[in-house]
Amino acid sequence: MTQPLTLIATAAMGLEGLVKQELQDLGYHDLQTENGKVIFKSDFAGIARTNLWLRTADRIKLHIGSFNAYSFDELFEQTKALPWEDWLPEDAFIHVVGKSHKSKLYSVPDCQSIVKKSIVSRMQDQYHIHSRLSESGVRYKIEVAILKDHVTLSIDTTGAGLHKRGYRHEQGEAPLKETLAASLIKLTNWTPDKPFVDPFTGSGTIPIEAALIGQNIAPGFNREFAAEEWDFLPASIWDDAMEEAEDLANYDQPLAITGSDIDHRAIEMATNNAMEAGLADLIEWKQMNVKDFKPKSDVGYVVGNPPYGERMSDRDEVESIYRALGGIMKDFPKWSVYMLTSHENFEKHYGVQASKKRKLFNGFIKTDYYQFFGQK
Incomplete structure (x- = not known):
């Protein structure tokens, strides 16, 4: 052994x-x-x-x-x-x-x-x-x-999948898995000293994962794992791992993370989930239409999972959201924008060609992760 x-x-x-x-x-x-x-x-x-x-x-x-x-x-x-x-x-x-x-x-x-x-x-x-x-x-x-x-x-060894962090007690109709949300952030070059905004926050998963990353908090700190019950594994390995996680967490790291959504019920869900994760004081939540978004600094990051317009009845509204966001961000060229959507004409409506695109699956939906790099 x-x-x-x-x-x-x-x-x-x-x-x-x-x-x-x-x-x-x-x-x-x-x-x-x-x-x-x-x-x-x-x-x-x-x-x-x-x-x-x-x-x-x-x-x-x-x-x-x-x-x-x-x-x-x-x-x-x-x-x-x-x-x-x-x-x-x-x-x-x-x-x-x-x-x-x-x-x-x-x-x-x-x-x-x-x-x-x-x-x-x-x-x-x-x-x-x-x-x-x-x-x-x-x-x-x-x-x-x-x-x-x-x-x-x-x-x-895991039990419930690793996306089950333990903080999301409430969620909307099409929630983004926590593991995918963390991946979207990891695929940017965001650092915790920069502003971070998710204008389509839903139940708050992207901002919550950003806060965990920003303060280097282990994502599994709030849950249990199948292998904790195995006799041949000494209990000390779990105690040591938790102690290491506590030592490496940077709770003093200041963060400027905002999550907004047009739906007040989403903001209530996001607020409750952030409280469950112990991050209530680190994230600012706002009920807001993306068309009213205006960055407050010269440099920052927008990361979002906007509506895809998969139902034809939603398509016009969704495309107008893409156009509005593109129009706003045009005036903030040092901001980097990262959007995940299955809409094949996203760039056309956003108004700019992406610096980079990456194919990802959101559940069973084929999507592209559009990455617009801010000017240095």
């Missing part, structure tokens, strides 16, 4: 580079990036630290083994050959989930069933149990992922 662990940080497509950078910032350097994930070596402490600190990843998985399998017999035998008793106690509640893509073993329910039977068989042998396993203990979520006949088996 002293050997280094292999961990997998999963990420939304297009955000793997941000997750890799975050891992490097945490001191992990043996990194391998693949579609939707970054694989890295760690020790036990890394399970706690990465769950607590990663802002842009979806979850952290403990890699148990990988192999090729072309038949159910191979899947059973090679799964059984892995040392499950190193990780699972004899009373573990074993919950197997799965996915398969471009593989001979394409029936996910069958693969899940076989992996479960195989693990149970291994556990019965290793723990000398001649009856059914009780499965009365802690839940272990095991994933069988098959891609082009290559099987990866892992245990989820």
Whole structure:
């Protein structure tokens, strides 16, 4: 159990580079990036630290083994050959989930069933149990992922996805995931000494994530993780990770962050969520039409997830919002503007061609992240 662990940080497509950078910032350097994930070596402490600190990843998985399998017999035998008793106690509640893509073993329910039977068989042998396993203990979520006949088996350390920070008790109709909101900020070169405005704030996710980043507060400080219940992980790793997070937080960093929205109910939600996150004093909330927005300084950042106008009945109003924002920002050339939208003609209505565009998914919606860099 002293050997280094292999961990997998999963990420939304297009955000793997941000997750890799975050891992490097945490001191992990043996990194391998693949579609939707970054694989890295760690020790036990890394399970706690990465769950607590990663802002842009979806979850952290403990890699148990990988192999090729072309038949159910191979899947059973090679799964059984892995040392499950190193990780699972004899009373573990074993919950197997799965996915398969471009593989001979394409029936996910069958693969899940076989992996479960195989693990149970291994556990019965290793723990000398001649009856059914009780499965009365802690839940272990095991994933069988098959891609082009290559099987990866892992245990989820996170529990509820990392976007569940614990502060968002209220949200609107189409909330932006906290991990994506943090990614939008990380894709800018904003620094905490500069003004930051989200004029389409909804339930306040972007400004709240900006405040967490600005004061270097670990995004997982307000929640629990599945692996906290695992017997083989010493409790001290969680205590040490929380102590490190407390030491690294910069609560004295002044911030100028504003979130505004035309809907007064959104502002109430955002205010309540900021209070839940312990950031009530750091963010200014305003009920305001974006057409009334006027920057108060020469330099700053606007980051937003405006309405997309996906319903034809909304399209004219949405396009007028884009035009209004473009017209306002034209008079503030040193401000940088970053907008996420699925509207293909955003630049035309905004009135300026973006300095850079990046394709991202907001849930299942294909979007572009339009980046307009302010003059130096």
